[in-house]
Amino acid sequence: MSGPGTAAALWSALGSLPLAHLVPTGLGPWGDGMARLMLQPLDLLLLVALVLLAVQNGRSWSDRLALVLPLSWLVGGLGGLLVGRELHLALLCAALVTAVGVLAALEPALRLGKRFLRGGTAALSLLFGLVAGSSLAGHGGALQALLGEAVAIAVVTALLLMALDPPHPRWLALGLRLIGSWIAASGLLMLGWLSRQPL
Amino acid sequence: MGQCWRPSSWSVPRRHSPLPPALVVLVAAVLAPAAAWAHADLHPGGGLVAGFLHPITGLDHVVAMVAVGLWGAVLGPPALWLLPLAFPPVMALGGLLALLGVPLPGVEVGIALSGLVMGLMVLFELRPPLWLAALLVASFAVFHGHAHGAELPAGAHPLLYSLAFVIATGLLHLVGILLGEARRWPGGRALVRLAGAGVALVGLWFLERALA
Numbered sequence: 001m002s003g004p005g006t007a008a009a010l011w012s013a014l015g016s017l018p019l020a021h022l023v024p025t026g027l028g029p030w031g032d033g034m035a036r037l038m039l040q041p042l043d044l045l046l047l048v049a050l051v052l053l054a055v056q057n058g059r060s061w062s063d064r065l066a067l068v069l070p071l072s073w074l075v076g077g078l079g080g081l082l083v084g085r086e087l088h089l090a091l092l093c094a095a096l097v098t099a100v101g102v103l104a105a106l107e108p109a110l111r112l113g114k115r116f117l118r119g120g121t122a123a124l125s126l127l128f129g130l131v132a133g134s135s136l137a138g139h140g141g142a143l144q145a146l147l148g149e150a151v152a153i154a155v156v157t158a159l160l161l162m163a164l165d166p167p168h169p170r171w172l173a174l175g176l177r178l179i180g181s182w183i184a185a186s187g188l189l190m191l192g193w194l195s196r197q198p199l
Numbered sequence: 200m201g202q203c204w205r206p207s208s209w210s211v212p213r214r215h216s217p218l219p220p221a222l223v224v225l226v227a228a229v230l231a232p233a234a235a236w237a238h239a240d241l242h243p244g245g246g247l248v249a250g251f252l253h254p255i256t257g258l259d260h261v262v263a264m265v266a267v268g269l270w271g272a273v274l275g276p277p278a279l280w281l282l283p284l285a286f287p288p289v290m291a292l293g294g295l296l297a298l299l300g301v302p303l304p305g306v307e308v309g310i311a312l313s314g315l316v317m318g319l320m321v322l323f324e325l326r327p328p329l330w331l332a333a334l335l336v337a338s339f340a341v342f343h344g345h346a347h348g349a350e351l352p353a354g355a356h357p358l359l360y361s362l363a364f365v366i367a368t369g370l371l372h373l374v375g376i377l378l379g380e381a382r383r384w385p386g387g388r389a390l391v392r393l394a395g396a397g398v399a400l401v402g403l404w405f406l407e408r409a410l411a
Contacts, residue, residue, distance in 0.1 A: 041358040094358075105284060174280045181284050182365045185291035189361035192298025192348060197357075 029141030033148025036132070037156065042093055042190070043128055044156075049100040049183050050121050051157060052176050055164045056107045061114055062161050065121065070154035072125030073132070077146040080133020087134040089127075091194050096124060098187030104180025108173070246356055250363030253347065254371065259310050259405045260343060264368055266317035266398045267336055268375020269391060272382065273324055274332060281329070282336050283372035287365050289337045293344025298351065306349075307409040309342030314402025321379075321395025 027034075037043055050069060054062040080087070100120075103110065132149060136142035168176065254260050264286075271282040296303060303309075316335065319325070327335075347364065351357075378394055381387035 041356075041362065045358070045362070102288065105288070174284075178280070178284055178369065181287050182362070182369055185287035185365045186358060186362040188288060188291035188295050189298070189348070189351070189364070190358045192295040193351070193357035193361070196298050 029144035030148040030151075032141075033145030034152040036145065036149050037152040040132075042090075042097055043132065045183050045186065046093075046097050046100060046124060046128055047153060047156060048160065049097060049104050049180060050124065051160045051164065052104040052180050052183075053100065053107060053112070053117060054121070055161065055166050055168070056104070056173075056176060057112070057114065057117055059166050061117055062164075062166065064118075066154060066158045066161055068118070068122055069125050069157050070150045072122045073129035073153050074146065074150040076126035076129025076131075077133030077136075077150065078129075079126075080130040080135070081137045081142055081146065083130070083134045084137050085134065086137070087131050089131050091191065093128065093131060094187050094190040094194055096127070098184050098191065100124070101180050101182070101184030101187055105177050105184055107177070107180070247359045247363045250360035251367045253350075253360075253364050254367045258401060259314060260347075260368075261371060262398045262401045263310065263313040263317065263339065263343065264371035265375040265378065266314060266321060266395070268372040268377070269321045269379045269394060269398070270317050270332070270336075270375075271372075272376050272379020273321055273391065273395075274326055274329075278329055278332055279376065281333065283369065283376070285333060286336060286340045286372065287368060289340040290344035290347070290368065291361075291365065293341035293346075294348030294351070295344075296341075297345045297348025303342070303345045306342050306346050308406065309339065310346060311402050311405035311409045313339035313342065315399050315406055316402070318395050318397070318399025318402050322392050322399055323395075324392065 037047075047069070051062075051065065054065045103112065129150075133142075133146055136145055139145075164172075164176070254264065267282050267286055271279045274282075293303070317339070326332075351360070379391055382391050
């Protein structure tokens with residue numbers, strides 16, 4: 001068999017192996033990776049909280065979020081694949097989601113700067129991507145799954161940004177803060193769970 | 200001509216046979232899972248539905264959450280949105296304490312008092328300073344959260360459970376706010392005060408039970 005043929009066969013074989021941390025959707029690693037976002041509520045909550053923070057800070061930052069968030073996640077995920085073993089950072093991740101939820105609930109009063117938001121968003125996406133990538137490391141189809149998840153993040157972020165395009169009427173501005181407070185509350189309860197039953 | 204074709208068997212009287220065995224088995228198979236539900240846990244640990252149902256199946260919790268919204272409506276902005284905004288995280292803080300094993304004495308009394316006090320606030324349309332109202336509601340939130348935290352079942356989806364639990368609580372606040380908005384219409388004010396009286400009575404009933 002030729003070199004490219006062997007590589008293609010190997011790639012295909014790797015892709016068909018089950019991923020221990022993915023729910024099989026029947027759509028292959030790409031689909032499993034996309035579904036992972038929906039099946040990992042903590043990741044999804046972080047994404048929603050970051051979008052809330054972004055749209056509360058005007059259009060200039062929220063427009064860039066759809067690009068920054070999935071790219072940082074992907075870079076972090078690639079780093080996670082290189083780590084080679086699963087990182088158990090659930091407690092830290094829950095604490096960070098809680099913190100972002102609190103910020104989203106308080107944001108108009110806090111007036112967080114754009115630089116803080118950019119840096120914070122990139123750092124959090126990198127970290128969560130790193131954890132996601134590390135959980136896929138060593139499995140067949142991990143790269144495709146990671147790419148699928150990044151695509152899902154880009155799509156969900158874009159949809160949310162489209163729906164919550166600033167400026168907001170007063171009721172929606174309050175609603176965004178309320179959702180931030182709910183995320184913070186859920187994160188706090190999650191911290192309690194994790195302290196009782198570490199994952 | 201003029202006669203419709205019909206199968207010859209139509210003219211023959213049908214013999215009423217008993218149900219075919221396959222059909223009996225099929226019917227039994229369809230009904231069997233329904234019988235199994237009789238022994239199913241109505242609040243299976245850790246799930247979106249279980250989390251959502253948890254706060255709305257306890258009357259003491261329901262009336263207190265609705266009272267938060269009602270009182271917010273009586274107080275007007277900014278308390279109208281500040282109380283429901285602050286309640287979930289503080290409640291979750293109480294839940295966190297319970298999950299960490301930190302004891303809180305008089306939880307049941309605190310929960311009953313929350314209904315009684317907030318019901319009376321709505322009934323008599325009392326408007327304390329915002330900081331005092333927020334402090335009162337936050338104190339009650341800790342008791343509610345602690346009770347729920349102690350009851351949270353160990354499950355496979357803790358975050359989904361928590362999220363649904365918090366959302367249900369928030370929706371109860373919203374119900375209270377919408378009820379409170381009835382004050383804008385003629386007769387609505389009396390209706391809201393009546394609702395406050397109902398909440399206070401339920402609180403009093405739970406307080407009597409907690410102290411008994």
